[in-house]
Amino acid sequence: MNPAEIDRWKPESLSAVGAACAKQGAACDATIDSLKDQRVFGTWSGVAADSARTASQTLAGEYEKHQNELQQVRAAAGNGAERASQIKADLAAARDFITSHQFVLDDASGRVSLNPIQQWMVDEITVRSPERALEESQMLAALRDAQAKIDDVSAKADAADREVAVAVERAMSGDTAPLTSSNSVPAPQPGQLPGSPLQNSIPLMHEPGSSTTSRLVRVDVPAGFTDKSLTSDLAKKYAKPVTFDPHAPGVIGKVVDTRQHGKNYNLGAGKPDIVIPFKPDTGDMNPRIPRAPGSAGSLNVSINSLEKVRADSATPTAMRAVNVDGHNYLQIDYQYNYSAAAPNNVIDVNGIKLSTTNHDTWAPLTAEQAQAIAGRGVPLPTPGQ
Known part of the structure; x- marks a missing residue:
């Protein structure tokens, strides 16, 4: 995921999804309690009453399943919002580092490069004093560090985006098995x-x-x-x-x-x-x-x-x-x-x-x-x- 795509992330949107799931989950609580309340049947008995009780319990089970899905989506959205906020902060810090060294970041590709004057000095100046050689070496080392920071942010964004999507998919399918992430599998x-x-x-x-x-x-x-x-x-x-x-x-x-x-x-x-x-x-x-x-x-x-x-x-x-x-x-x-x-x-x-x-x-x-x-x-x- 490149910096331009990360810029378009809105953690508050994920938080809003979590809040909506929480609100819907609360509504499910009230419905489940009503369906499970046997007092509503009073003294009603017979075959029809038994069928009604069975139907209400079955419907309560469906609402509980839906409530569980909402809880998992809420958790995934909340986790995604936290990770998105941290990743955007990491990207801002990487940009500050790049700016402090006067490098250039291509937001569409994530590539960090020297500015035109820095590039000219590297390409055209063939005779360097010891001081100039040291300065150039430090500049190129900083360039590598800057690229590593951007690459790290992009990798974290890829992982966060993918794992939130998987968590939502699993929640909707009823799969509650632990998530197997790339961190747990060796290369x-x-x-x-x-x-x-x-x-x-x-x-x-x-x-x-x-x-x-x-x-x-x-x-x-x-x-x-x-x-x-x-x-x-x-x-x-x-x-x-x-x-x-x-x-x-x-x-x-x-x-x-x-x-x-x-x-x-x-x-x-x-x-x-x-x-x-x-x-x-x-x-x-x-x-x-x-x-x-x-x-x-x-x-x-x-x-x-x-x-x-x-x-x-x-x-x-x-x-x-x-x-x-x-x-x-x-x-x-x-x-x-x-x-x-x-x-x-x-x-x-x-x-x-x-x-x-x-x-x-x-x-x-x-x-x-x-x-x-x-x-x-x-x-x-x-x-x-």
């Missing part, structure tokens, strides 16, 4: 696979060979929440790029022979490209040449072009709210980034590998190139599986 560790479960999170299963995956984090977010630009406070905590250990399970895909239409490579298997039969009257002309299993005597030569793909990393692309088995989750979507080994040409003579390269040379692939290779029968790897 992923560097190199942790997107499909790997975090504390209070679950992996999302996906099709083997898919170029995308997701991570589900147990954080309550409002229904319909999306962050396609990954600029929210949640994105900064959870939507981090992941770099894979090249030796981790599933990071490197299966080796296939693209000349055999993507079949898994097995030495000595498949139909040979060249068959040279031995002459019947000569027997084994050269005992050092191995016979193919079950062969009456021939020289079988296969030329294989072996290819494989490696998943190097995963880049977050978007975030959104999802509901799984009645629980709210934050879903972070990722796109895998691949590289391919240069084709490895292997000459197979009667099941013996005679020629191959000794090491792999990897080159990064674009998304289009990865799909093209997959179309040739080279499977895309599924990290972690």
Whole structure:
């Protein structure tokens, strides 16, 4: 949430919502007391009287449910008003700090920058005295502090806005379970696979060979929440790029022979490209040449072009709210980034590998190139599986 949006906040409006809920709740109290007062039935008895008593108790229960919703909305609005007031005060303090250093704040983006004269001095003055160098260093440090203050205010505003919305939604749905906030769920560790479960999170299963995956984090977010630009406070905590250990399970895909239409490579298997039969009257002309299993005597030569793909990393692309088995989750979507080994040409003579390269040379692939290779029968790897 940027400073311009925070400026439009009105804590008094949230306080008014809380006051209205309190007033309505008091009215519910009076209605509930009346409905539960059995004295109104006097000496009335019989089937009709029993039905009336049951109906009044049922209606009283509905009013109690509504009263509970009002109490939760009132609490959410009151908490939201307090947080909004504090956040606006923090923003005012950050603006005072920015003004005192003559920096410039862009309210629409939240970016803090040097003023034109300060920027000119940094860009154009190449010879600096020790005093001037120290002054510039202090100015740039203050600029970083100013940006950090604005970023902190924006993150708090994002969290407050989101959690008030969730609290109201839960109140209206009758959900009284404790709120799971982003403060209680750890961020992923560097190199942790997107499909790997975090504390209070679950992996999302996906099709083997898919170029995308997701991570589900147990954080309550409002229904319909999306962050396609990954600029929210949640994105900064959870939507981090992941770099894979090249030796981790599933990071490197299966080796296939693209000349055999993507079949898994097995030495000595498949139909040979060249068959040279031995002459019947000569027997084994050269005992050092191995016979193919079950062969009456021939020289079988296969030329294989072996290819494989490696998943190097995963880049977050978007975030959104999802509901799984009645629980709210934050879903972070990722796109895998691949590289391919240069084709490895292997000459197979009667099941013996005679020629191959000794090491792999990897080159990064674009998304289009990865799909093209997959179309040739080279499977895309599924990290972690």
